[in-house]
């Protein structure tokens with residue numbers, strides 16, 4: 001069965017692993033060891049996939065600038081599904097990201113037919129208050145799309161690079177689709193690219209944490225990032241199968257190309273055969289791999305990297321690891337070279353009023369299921385817990401939730417329960433239990449039949465009551481301090 005990813009319908013994702021093959025999403029396990037203190041969703045595999053998250057992990061490790069960006073369509077009640085996204089925004093902000101949160105009122109206006117006033121009310125009352133209550137820091141930017149001039153201008157420019165056929169292929173748009181809906185798609189791409197505008201200190205890695213249904217936006221935006229950029233740094237392969245890096249500037253102004261040529265050769269070659277040069281690193285190495293960086297500070301940076309790598313290579317003693325080490329060392333040089341090229345290219349593009357967008361990275365998290373099994377649905381209040389639910393009512397919903405337990409206690413003692421089919425366990429996994437060991441213990445007890453559903457429900461209901469009570473108090477505090485936050489409203 002083919003997975004259909006459509007952000008405007010809640011199509012079920014039957015098999016997450018298929019997304020890896022069909023859409024080129026990488027398993028998150030690959031990048032997990034590179035992340036300093038991974039978030040609970042990462043450790044617990046709630047986040048299962050990513051695109052280009054390596055660059056975010058590296059920025060976290062090195063202290064380089066990066067951003068996190070996400071958006072919420074003001075459509076109804078803020079619930080635990082939204083909390084998952086907010087938790088990830090806030091965690092990245094704590095890890096050093098500059099944070100951007102867009103309230104997608106243009107989308108709500110065009111898709112739901114909501115008035116601007118209603119969008120504002122829902123945006124503030126539901127999403128912004130909860131975001132702040134969960135820990136969003138005031139140095140991040142929150143904006144309504146309709147009030148953000150830079151997003152609107154960028155959306156218009158992006159519109160030049162996308163046509164109706166592409167939108168039909170990605171989103172299934174037809175002749176009936178209204179024009180504003182199409183504009184809202186360009187606006188979302190602009191939301192994602194906005195953190196890389198000059199007014200926000202230019203190109204940098206940006207991560208967008210999403211559910212897999214939002215991937216079409218990411219694919220469109222990644223494509224647009226390339227089309228909008230004045231130059232492209234590409235990995236290419238010659239007839240002998242040797243890889244090299246190349247900078248292309250198709251359509252770039254002549255003066256910009258000349259300036260770029262002054263700073264780097266038109267084509268930069270970095271072949272694996274040059275790996276041996278590492279043993280005696282010197283400035284001539286730069287020439288030999290075809291890289292000439294004119295700015296002294298960049299040469300300095302590059303040489304520091306090379307020396308560090310060479311030291312590492314010299315320390316690689318056991319001969320059986322030599323081949324592996326060589327490969328590893330080569331990849332680091334390659335990455336460093338590419339990074340420097342991208343920086344130079346971005347500088348020249350900015351000088352000539354062009355863009356140098358880095359394609360956005362993304363993470364993909366599992367959806368929560370409905371409390372009664374099946375999907376969460378906003379039209380069935382018992383299927384989800386809103387962050388504004390009365391705490392007592394929230395606790396009752398937990399007690400009414402479907403479990404993965406057996407019909408009788410005797411059966412459960414004999415056969416054990418099924419935590420992977422249990423919405424109470426899911427609540428603990430996603431939200432209520434921060435302690436991994438405690439969670440694993442509950443899982444173990446469930447599977448072995450020594451735990452009964454009543455005790456889980458009691459524990460989860462108490463934790464839910466406490467969480468909602470505390471969260472709602474913090475929402476009231478957030479309301480009092482709203483003017484300390486950087487929020488752009490529609491004028």
Ligand code: SF4
Pocket residue numbers: 403404405417418419422423424425442446447451452453454456457
């Ligand atoms: S014992 Fe707990 S985890 Fe296991 S099925 Fe029952 S409620 Fe779910």
